[in-house]
Amino acid sequence: MESQASDISRRDLIRKGGAGAAALAVAAAVPAAAEAAMPRQVHYGMVIDTRKCIGCHACTVACKSENDVPLGAHRSWVEYVEKGEFPDVRRSFLPRLCNQCSEPQCVSVCPTGATYKRKEDGIVVVDADVCIGCKYCLQACPYDARFINPRTGTADKCDFCLHRVSKGLVPSCVNTCQGGARIFGDLNDPDSEVAKMVRTHAVTVLRQAMGTKPNVYYIDADHTDERDAERTGQYVRIDTFRPNAERR
């Protein structure tokens, strides 16, 4: 494991060459050496390749049935982005879920400590036995990923299907995805498919300016919104398929 990691950094060094890459490799090698002492931390993340998404909502449905999500609420959902006028048009799909941020605002505002980021795998979870349902996290999340579960009265959201992941399975949405658009894995494992996808593609995250450092990456996501429509004068239609028709 350890030698594998150093192999990779050496290969990177040779391939990229140049002083900048050398500096990068040195910077990467230092934490690797420090990590050798303790077991490497898992850091779950997801890449969503929107080129492979067909907007079928299978993930939405799988998530609902897997997690028994109440009517009117979603842990994961798909938005449609439609723009232009025939024949110059594009329609694309934007699957959404909790970004399991590295700087989760929901965690920093939680007054009871009910919501926290798991140290062992980076998943942001809600302890429904502690949460009081104050909705502060619903306000703080820039992605509208949270809701109050009417059955428990507590905050609820995607947890990367923690009950499945902890048994070595992939999240339900990943499992069901027809086009293979959702790739899940350990971002800290350089050999994982998800880490390779992040390295080899021009990935983006949603609302980067919020500073939350999301761990869900998108390939070829259309970041167009209604304000772009106003600015460019083009036709843009966004369907969220949620009770809050407007994106927040």
Place this chain on the structure above:
Amino acid sequence: MQAVNWGFPVIGYLFLAGIGAGALTVSSSVLLRGGGGGFAGGHFRLARYGALMAPVLLIVGTSLIVFELGTFEAAVAHGEWTKLFRWINLFLTINLSPMSIGSWALALCILASLAYAYTFVRRDARPGDQQDALRRGLAWIGVPLGIAVGVYTGVLLGAMPARPLWNTPMLALLFLLSALSTGVAAILLAKAIFERHGAGRGAAAAEGHGSAAKSGGGYLLAASDLLLIGFEILAIFLFIMFAHLTIGAPAEAMKVLLPGGQLAGMFWFGVVAIGLVLPVLVELKYVVPTLLHRKAYAIPRGVEIGVAALILVGGFMLRYVVVIAGQITGPTGI
């Protein structure tokens, strides 16, 4: 339309607890500044009104937010009665969340205000009686705790980049100033209503620049209210101006309050005109002659009540508009 997760319970809480915290702060500082008897007991009576109303307003306001808790709703819907008291979890921990610190500050403020009110309960409470030392000690605690409760609500709303309209330090200052000015207005209202008619009028007629306290402090309240509202207008100006001058999400969000926006009418008419400009103009009419020309301070009781009511309505509208506007706006882009 976006989901408004925080509705009337939160707005009502911000309004009532704001008045309560303001009344406690004003009462405590009035007592410490001039309520010891040097002003013929006039200021002491003002301190008493504030002290007696503060815990009631704080407790009623705080009870309101419990209705907004998801666990409370679930408890009622499914009969899970243990969940009615899930909010106890707030007091099993403390962290850097503004709501956590605020809950503790609020709890301490309620306890302090109850103790402080207790020292005023007796009808014959007066400066220098046997409760005096305790009363003054609690007043020293009441000032910072009242300010803490007045300011934390603005910090709580302002802590989130996901809510660009709230995400400004001006909001905390605005809420604090509004809490203090509505606190003053509530005391003014109590004074105008409960002060014995003859005593109030007779003293008011005799009140001049040098003997302002003899009226029972009407001049003191009106003058300080004028100052607070002046600062509040400035805070609102800065609140709007800075958001408007910023490019991106804050400027987009501020559009709901600017002319043509969804809440513009309510904001400019309810908050600015009714709650700030009108009371300032009326108070100026009565305060300026005393302030500049040393004339006796005389204000009809009806006007005093009217001004106080306008300020209170404006305080409610401010909370309403800010709480709703913050939630129907969000970050730009995706």
